[in-house]
């Protein structure tokens with residue numbers, strides 16, 4: 001269980017998130033929605049610890065991790081697929097995956113089969129440089145790198161952004177199969193309403209850095225969409 005309580009976060013002088021609270025329960029896919037610039041990535045970074053919370057708390061499996069490093073959080077079981085993928089262009093596909101493995105507390109030096117099972121294109125490209133992959137392949141690599149640490153909660157920041165439809169379908173299938181297994185909870189920031197409706201259990205909408213609405217799939221009606229999401 002991941003719980004964010006009354007989080008305040010930002011950059012320099014600017015406060016971006018104010019009083020944000022949310023929860024992700026076991027086996028759930030919780031979606032974070034909102035127009036461009038409302039603070040979805042800022043929230044993801046704060047949960048991972050690459051951006052320090054100014055106020056409030058982040059707890060994971062009952063432990064307050066607000067002051068813990070990103071490395072500690074990764075070892076505790078938080079996996080992160082950042083917006084823009086952040087693949088290491090000069091490292092091979094295999095070395096990128098090893099970084100995911102090394103972020104975990106696992107002692108193994110072998111990439112777990114589960115990490116790449118859903119991305120059959122990757123093992124054939126282990127020796128290629130990350131930078132030589134297409135955008136869609138890099139997104140699959142970023143996803144597999146996070147899965148290599150065998151996370152118990154997965155933070156997915158706009159995994160479908162700029163990705164061709166066939167790979168969006170692959171990512172949808174991976175999220176569904178993770179959900180069906182029920183072992184990993186997911187916090188998913190995403191712009192595509194169609195996508196989140198097809199995988200999500202619960203929804204938070206951010207506006208101006210605060211939670212403006214939250215609810216289940218059946219409550220996410222056209223009025224809400226028009227008010228908070230339509231551009």
Ligand SMILES: Nc1ncnc2c1ncn2[C@@H]1O[C@H](COP(=O)(O)OP(=O)(O)OP(=O)(O)O)[C@@H](O)[C@H]1O
Pocket residue numbers: 011014016034035036037038039040041042043083
């Ligand atoms: N490194 C930074 N330094 C200063 N301001 C930043 C930084 N990163 C983001 N911001 C600002 O914080 C606000 C929230 O940005 P954030 O990326 O969290 O939004 P978002 O909801 O993820 O948007 P998008 O859907 O476009 O990715 C924006 O006003 C943005 O300009």
